[in-house]
Amino acid sequence: MSLLSPKEVKLLTNPLNIDNPITTQVLGICSALAVTVKLKPAFVLAISVIAVLTIANVVVSLLRNAIPNRIRIIVQLVVIASLVILVDQVLKAYVYDISKQLSVFVGLIITNCIIMGRLEAFALGNKPWPSFLDGLGNGAGYGVILLIVAFFRELFGSGTVWDYPVFENIGLYSIGYVNNGLMILPPMALIVVGIIIWIQRHYSRELIEK
Amino acid sequence: MDGLRKIVDQLKPTFSKGGKLAKLESTFEAFETFLFVPNKTTHVGSHVRDYMDLKRTMVIVVLAMIPALLFGMYNVGLQHSISIGETWSIMDSFLFGLIKVLPIIVVSYVTGLGIEFAFAQVRHHEVNEGFLVSGMLIPLIVPVDVPLWMVALATAFAVIIGKEVFGGTGMNIVNPALTARAFLFFAYPAQMSGDKIWVEGLSQGEGIVDGYSGATALAEAAAGNMQNLPSVAEMFFGTIIGSIGETSTFAILIGALILLYTGVGNWKIMLSFVVGGFLMGTLLNVFATDTNPYMSLPAYQHLFLGGFAFGAVFMITDPVTAAQTERGKWIYGFLGGFIAILVRVVNPAYPEGVMLAILLVNVFAPLIDYYVVKGHVKRRMKRFAVKA
Numbered sequence: 001m002s003l004l005s006p007k008e009v010k011l012l013t014n015p016l017n018i019d020n021p022i023t024t025q026v027l028g029i030c031s032a033l034a035v036t037v038k039l040k041p042a043f044v045l046a047i048s049v050i051a052v053l054t055i056a057n058v059v060v061s062l063l064r065n066a067i068p069n070r071i072r073i074i075v076q077l078v079v080i081a082s083l084v085i086l087v088d089q090v091l092k093a094y095v096y097d098i099s100k101q102l103s104v105f106v107g108l109i110i111t112n113c114i115i116m117g118r119l120e121a122f123a124l125g126n127k128p129w130p131s132f133l134d135g136l137g138n139g140a141g142y143g144v145i146l147l148i149v150a151f152f153r154e155l156f157g158s159g160t161v162w163d164y165p166v167f168e169n170i171g172l173y174s175i176g177y178v179n180n181g182l183m184i185l186p187p188m189a190l191i192v193v194g195i196i197i198w199i200q201r202h203y204s205r206e207l208i209e210k
Numbered sequence: 211m212d213g214l215r216k217i218v219d220q221l222k223p224t225f226s227k228g229g230k231l232a233k234l235e236s237t238f239e240a241f242e243t244f245l246f247v248p249n250k251t252t253h254v255g256s257h258v259r260d261y262m263d264l265k266r267t268m269v270i271v272v273l274a275m276i277p278a279l280l281f282g283m284y285n286v287g288l289q290h291s292i293s294i295g296e297t298w299s300i301m302d303s304f305l306f307g308l309i310k311v312l313p314i315i316v317v318s319y320v321t322g323l324g325i326e327f328a329f330a331q332v333r334h335h336e337v338n339e340g341f342l343v344s345g346m347l348i349p350l351i352v353p354v355d356v357p358l359w360m361v362a363l364a365t366a367f368a369v370i371i372g373k374e375v376f377g378g379t380g381m382n383i384v385n386p387a388l389t390a391r392a393f394l395f396f397a398y399p400a401q402m403s404g405d406k407i408w409v410e411g412l413s414q415g416e417g418i419v420d421g422y423s424g425a426t427a428l429a430e431a432a433a434g435n436m437q438n439l440p441s442v443a444e445m446f447f448g449t450i451i452g453s454i455g456e457t458s459t460f461a462i463l464i465g466a467l468i469l470l471y472t473g474v475g476n477w478k479i480m481l482s483f484v485v486g487g488f489l490m491g492t493l494l495n496v497f498a499t500d501t502n503p504y505m506s507l508p509a510y511q512h513l514f515l516g517g518f519a520f521g522a523v524f525m526i527t528d529p530v531t532a533a534q535t536e537r538g539k540w541i542y543g544f545l546g547g548f549i550a551i552l553v554r555v556v557n558p559a560y561p562e563g564v565m566l567a568i569l570l571v572n573v574f575a576p577l578i579d580y581y582v583v584k585g586h587v588k589r590r591m592k593r594f595a596v597k598a
Contacts, residue, residue: 139458176357176359177403178357178398178400180397180398181396181397181398181399182393182396182397185396188329191371194371194375198375
């Protein structure tokens, strides 16, 4: 007897690949552009979104029979906003520097379309346990893309990985290499995401629109 | 010729379906059509065919660029000799420039064509000739001191992200050569702008004459040093500092004549681009203030400066990215020239606005076409309603 049923495994793994919130649903793009200049802030934001999304999914799922349909968006926003404030306080307390770098983008998790989307599309109609898995899966799917984008942008834009100067240590600069300034600018995040989508569709043909 | 034909025919089965090297069919075909006019017949529907196929068109554009290229090579040597305070003969200057420019051309072609061939093999279509032009344009619009690996990277970026992603030659939204330049401009600002990079050897600073400034005319104008601008004749004939192929309005005009005579370049776009730029220049003259002397630069001088002439003749006329409707071409060209001068004069962060302006109107071209066609429909509907 495995821990999760096949259906539950799918809830976790689909958002990582064929149902990815960024590359397939194309949600949450703005933060993917803004915080992926370096790995560290991207990682922190990814963790924050996973936390908010998972807990919000469970809370809304628990409340789903008590929420009147007409005011459900407001209730969802209250849940998300309270969680985001909690996350913000935790970040300020333990990783102040990164919290400063992320600045407004922690607060903007409230408006992250992925979270609203999952609450509307999943948590409102499912039990807490599947909602928990769905939140975890989608948060992770978002985080994975964020980390991939941030890895390439930091490597080619600043020549570092997790602030470790890779290119300097292997001596690239001494043979005339120069960091790519375009990588630090937001448009390049969009192009990197585009390339990820391209590669993904090359392998998962069913995603290609007719 | 017959002998050559025989050899090609003998090789053909090897590269056709079922042959040993069938995978390289499109590569083979590319070389065959380079040597001979293709003898393919279409099977479905009716097609208008003439000898002016894509390959001939592209070759004519490349021919039109030769004057600008040759002059650019000469100018590279000339500017270098001025910077070290010597006087070189025309031949010496030209040879110096040839040695400096040739590697950039080779790198641009090898990278670009390599990627084109690879995509053609993977996607099983013919190798398109679009890159023959882009590969020549890229060296002409970069500073001579640009590192070769940057040229290669920018070319790869332009061909893959600017062109192949959209489906290859004829499908791209923005001009690939300008995409390459924009990539360089934003990715490596230190190597693409400033005063040290336009003249060969200046960044190393060896043997440079005291007080020599390598600033382009545009940079001088943007800084408000109007007294440092070259004379109008120098601007026109192009013995000034700038990207390799863009300085000589005269050489570019020869290219323009070739393009217009053969009908490859569109005169409406060229003319409206120049008119747009001239009008903006005049407009700025009218509103000129004492605080910004750049604004009172005579409008016609704008047309000789920087990459304006080059953009008007070789960039904005690119038939793939330009507007397709006749009225749309007027609007498209005009907007391009208008914005180019506006960016150049008003925005101090970008000394040259031609690149950004053309990329911008490239993006707008389909929208312009859409509204022009809609306008036609509306007018005809009206006519129809009146008659009925």
